Amino acid sequence: MVRDDRYGELGKRFEQYLLEGIPALKEAGYNPFAFQGMIRASGGVRTAKQLLASAGDTSYGFAKLWEKGKLDASVEFAVCLPWFKELFTDEELERAAFRLTEHRFDLSRIDDVPVPDWHAAPTPAPPAEPTYRQRVEAEEAAQRSRPATTTALTAEAVRSAVFRSLVLERAQGRCENPGCGHPGFHVIGRNGQPVVEVDHVHGLGDGGPDHPANMVVLCPNCHAVKTRAQDAEVARLKALLAGIARQQHETAMAGTSSGR
Ligand SMILES: [Zn+2]
Known part of the structure; x- marks a missing residue:
């Protein structure tokens, strides 16, 4: 044949x-x-x-x-x-x-003539994972609709768990300080989470917002330096990290995936 x-x-x-x-x-x-x-x-x-x-x-x-x-x-x-x-x-x-x-x-x-299955439009893809942007916006909206009494509590109480996990995902659990002495530091802790800290570049106590554009992931060393070093070093690091936080946030907002 x-x-x-x-x-x-x-x-x-x-x-x-x-x-x-x-x-x-x-x-x-x-x-x-x-x-x-x-x-x-x-x-x-x-x-x-x-x-x-x-x-x-x-x-x-x-x-x-x-x-x-x-x-x-x-x-x-x-x-x-x-x-x-x-x-x-x-x-x-x-x-x-x-x-x-x-x-x-x-x-x-x-x-x-019925359209054959193989030619039919592909079945719609399952709804995509919400993007970073969608999750940020949903959390912002949820915060706006929350009664004011809840957000008037201490700074500790208003930290958003959603923002925290978004920032961790955004950084893939790694220190975001470009001058980190332990680049790529990645240790998994007893809780199964990377041993890193989510830091508010401008502290909540100083009026810094609880928002991903003001949050970075730091390794324990960088976090200790930022909180305990002398004023000049802390100021230098804050200025650097403020730019990083904003840039990482903007890049993630423009992206199509939440990074998960
Ligand atoms: Zn570090």
Whole structure:
């Protein structure tokens, strides 16, 4: 059997469609012996192309199907199915459609053919994980709608667990201080979480906001330096980390994934 794989998967599907239509041809009182032989010899797509190329005139099979009012079983009809169109040239498609309309076939009947599963639109993807931006905005909205009495408690009480985990995810649990003495520091603690601290660059007690744009992940060493070093060093580090926090936040806001 000569198999022409030039038309790929779609070509195989077209051929399959023609072969599945053979019983309908027989029902229409036409013995498609020659047609089957062509498919065996040349494959479905080339058979269709050969039939379409045959000097303007319609094939014996086509005439037979027309007599029986079964043009929807014709190769021309198969060629016109939208999901097979890319196998054929514009000229071939026009010729197929012309032969059908010339024989008073209503081309809109093509729309009645159920779209095959393999051509149907892919099932919609499951809802995507909310992005960093979506989670930040949801938390901001939730905070706005919370009664003021709750947020008037101590700074300790208003720390958002959502923001904290977003910042940890954003940093992938690693120290965000570019001058870190332990770059890539990554130790998992007893609680299964990385041994790092989520730090508010400008402390809540000093009026710094509890917001990811003011939060960084620091390794224990950097965190100790930031909280316990002399004023000048703390100020230098704060200025540096303020930029990092804002930049990391903006990059994550612009991204499409929450980093999970
Ligand atoms: Zn560090």
